[in-house]
Amino acid sequence: MGSDMWDAVAPDASRRLLRAAVDSFGELGYHGTSTRHIAAGAGMSAGALYVHYRTKADLLFQIALTVHESVLAELEGAVDGVEGPPARVRALMYAFACWHARHHRAARVIQNELGALEPPHAERIAALRRRVRALVRDEVRAGAAAGAFDVADVEGTARAMASLAIDVCRWYRPGGARTPEDVGALTAHLCLRMLGARPS
């Protein structure tokens, strides 16, 4: 995941607007942001914004969709072809935490503003979030069933693992002592500990 998740957004003006919206929502919150402020941040007029997004709600939804599809693709890619429960959990949680460090600003905006999504948008995003949670839970369950992990509470432990990775976007700041890769490696290690994985 070296590339920027906005790269696939076209045309260029749409991409600039999404980035400006992340900045505005991060600074002022969704309800405190005007489309005029977002357009200005993208160096455009409010009129030009409406060519690309009908409403502020559409911008929030597009950001949420991009963020969740990016996480999901990252996690599915991380475990693809990896064999054995501990190695799969290590790859999954490394990718999960690393993604949240790299994309901490957009992730934080979306975590804070999930409640501002309009109902049909919220339902679509909730479905993607359920898939992310299922990915983690299925790895925990499979490892426990195979005897590789010692887990009394699969659902709660999987929730805690996701929680640890997601919370990275709240506190992570670039330029600190730890790189996203450092955060990913420590998160993966701590999750294997939570699972009571046999030391390999």
Place this chain on the structure above:
Amino acid sequence: MGSDMWDAVAPDASRRLLRAAVDSFGELGYHGTSTRHIAAGAGMSAGALYVHYRTKADLLFQIALTVHESVLAELEGAVDGVEGPPARVRALMYAFACWHARHHRAARVIQNELGALEPPHAERIAALRRRVRALVRDEVRAGAAAGAFDVADVEGTARAMASLAIDVCRWYRPGGARTPEDVGALTAHLCLRMLGARPS
């Protein structure tokens, strides 16, 4: 911690305004909220609000102060008189996660809006946050030094433990399958696992 952290706020009108501000900030964000909206939520006029709080920034600061002083008192109380690193960490992390489930709405508002605090307010809150983080780190360090825990990265592991407890305020909803006490107990258990605590 059966009591409500707002109970000590007097007079009654100040307390009602703080509660209404938590509601408004939670719904619309700090920047999306007007003092008029907060006053209406407390059943008061905007003029009556100014008798108690000069500005919206003052309200945010009072909420942040109440929240952080409440967490700190809860954590200090939880370990007071408890002997032995595993028992101390268990008590600390149970209290930390439990508090964030019980007070998830106010905690979430404050986590989301820390960046909106004005500089002198932000400095005061940052000092309280450093004390909370030091409490966790000192327990990890003491347990590692005593040979009760197996921790290569004290700072990072303590950060992850705090992260796990704080993130409870993002996802916890009352009326779900787990009580705050359930969440506290699971968090404490998983933190002891992260620390490689010897099973007792």
